[in-house]
Amino acid sequence: MIPTLIIAVLSAIAQVFLPWWVIAPIAFIVCFWQSDTAGKAFLGGTASVTLVWAAYVGFLNFQNQGVLAARMGELLFKMPNNPGLLLTITPLIGGVVGGVSGLAGFYVRQVVSPRPVPQRV
């Protein structure tokens, strides 16, 4: 939960000034530092970036009343009058990058200074 929030806040701020792919190093570093399982690292990276992108895209699309999403959906996926598709795919692309980066961060940490495997009760 904590890493997800940290990635979300950091990446939202960083993306205003830096290229889009800054989401990768941020998810990497945060998961390196915070995550204690591979699953949590992946979910944290994915959820945080997806959340930020979905929220921003949702806002932009709402105030645009779907005009651009409909046109771009037709352009990219040859599906006219379907703004929902691009609206869904956009956050997922960001999410995948975040998730994979988080996972990479976690596994590098496992090499450098492994975290103990959490005890199952």
Added chain:
Amino acid sequence: MRILRALFFCLLMIGLVWALNRPWGPAPAFGPLLSPFTGLWQNAENAVGLSANADVEVDGTTQPVTVHYDEYGVPHIFAQNDADAYFAQGYVTARDRLWQMEFQTHAAAGRLTEIVGDRALETDRFNRRMGMGFGAERAVKMMMADPTSRLVVEAYTAGINAYVKSLKPANYPIEYKILGYAPEPWTPIKCAYLLKLMTSTLAMGADDLRMTNILRKYGAGVVADLFPDYPTLESPIVPAGTKWDFKALPVPATPADAAVQKQLLARTAHSFDAGLVQHDPSIGSNNWAVSAEKSATGYPILANDPHLQLSLPSIWYQIQIVTPTMNVCGVSLPGSPGVTIGFNQKVAWGVTNVGADVLDFYSIKFKDAAQTAYWHDNQWKPTTARIERYKLKGKPDVLDTVRYTHHGPVVYSTGQKALRPNIPTGHAARWIAHEAANDLRCFYLLNRAQNYADYRQALTHYAAPAQNFVFASVDKDIAISPNGKYPLKWKDQGKFILDGTNPAYDWQGWIPADQNPIVKNPARGFVSSANQFSTDKTYPYYLNWQFAPSERGRRINERLTAMKGATTDSLRMLQNDNMNLRAVDALPSMLTLVQMQMLRGDQVAALEMVKKWSRRNDADEIAPTIFTLWTEKLMEAIWKDEFDGGDTLPMRNPSFDRTLLMLKRDTAARWFDNVKTPARESAKDAVTNSLKAACDSLTRAHGPLSPLWAWAGHKSTDVRHLIPGLDAFSAMDVMNGGGSSVVNATTARNGPSWRMVVALGPTPKAYGVYPGGQSGNPGSSGYQSLLEAWRTGQLNELVYLQSATETHSKLKYSITLK
């Protein structure tokens, strides 16, 4: 094991970022494109539109400039001097249309390869080899030599660049993001390129090669019979019988040497390895002005609708520019300062194209394959070489040498493949676009014109593409002048390819500007043009042997003659007039000749529909679809067997006017026979078979006769984005009426690109609309906001402010540049 796992996921991360951060062939880089912080989502403008007033900090204005935006997104600029006014025009135009301005000037300059790579190379090569760059360089030199136009162009350029400089990549127009490049600074020569682009759209017609091939195959007798120098039906722009009040210059003598002609034909290349492109007669325009006596207001009313290939972002950009010495309003071309079609407090003006022959081809005799010298006036003269460098996106540069003779550039050398089949290889182009000219000066003066004398003065500065400048003033003058820089030619000079070795074939001077055709306040109470012949046969100079078909012009003149108490609305109705005069002219003959007993099923029903038809190309009528196809098939049935030489011998059909004369008077003509069949076909067979063929082809396209054959759906008008194939940014299948020989000249791809009606008076009242919107952003609600009004033939009242502090219910927000 752990190391390998870590390594794998690190590589996966890096690979994923890398793959998303680079373009794949024509597909854009998806990472930056989809990122909501930098990509396409940043172009998703607030649909309600901007509404908050704002101060914009820019360097370059001497005093603050206020810009009010109205509800259509039209900027109304209030500046204290010329420099600030044109700076602001550059700034606000770039704000809405930056990508379009740059893309169009890149196209004109033959630089599309830099954006899309080598698939644009042939297009670029064609534009450059035609001498677009050569002409633009000469034009900008002349523009910059004149202090006034220099100030205008430099201020406009600075305004555009102030906007470009303010942009972060996230704010780039969406096309830059999709194609993956960035805007570059604007330069004055781009203004010249834009004017050259208009010249290439409107004055690049050349039938020289096709006519030469017909002459070669059928001889001078057939050419004179089937391709006469004046049509049967015509209503010229300057009314027949108007007297010419000048002493004409002597016209150069026609070289009459049959041996030379024969030699020329032998030297002229006639075959190309390229698909045929026929001249499209629906690129034309209408304009007219009715006199104070004819109008209901007691002042003249002027109307204009230029027809062009309909595109998005829209061709035109509405604007009002106010300084202490000027208050002009109308439409501008993004990339060209000032107002191109519009009005001020005293006068209004508009333009339609003049189809004068200002592009000729000269057959060049080179000394050798090096092409460094050519034979002219009994001596070898040196060519000059111009090296064209094409920068290809993602590939090494391509170099190309173009040889220039004193005529102009050798567009294609023998053996090179031509892009368009009307351009002969091994021939030099003499083209008006190569002349140094300062056309901007004409519009600068028109924007400030107070009366008829100012209009006349402005017109002398205009070279190309020649336009019918219609004019009306609050002083109750109306006038029209087919105006431009015209070469002084012998009759029919340039109807065929010319001999580049003989000085007698050169362009030998110019028609004096004050002897261009003009008519002022004619007795009939109106002036008009629709691209038809400029004058009757008494005008002492040769302009061309063919102009646009006469139907639109005749219909307009017929309606205006009948009109009394004209209002802005009656002129709007005339702009939307769908009467098909070609059908009125031709159907009596076609219906007499058609053989009823040969028709079956739907063909009989189709014929009945055409008989009962109102002769109007209205959107939901079926008969215009049948008639249009029928005449197309009829032209094919009569001429294709003799005049379609394919790519090896490009030729063309005689005009519809000439064909109709044959249908009326000479049904025994040999041309009706299809020489490719053993039987001998008559005029009756041609007319009947073509109706059957039309019905067959319509059945194949739309199924059996039904409302699916209706005109609007069949015609299928598209307003397409400038990038070919970008349907998502286009308006497809716009349902409306019209047609190519109809006043409302809307066809599949062309049509009225701007409709304007201006009622002169103490305060002018103006109306206008175009098929698109002020914003060039496909993600803006302003991208197509005017389209529906255009489709249904409505006009919006243009907001014409008298002062910066005036309150108007249609104003939405303001920005101040300081």
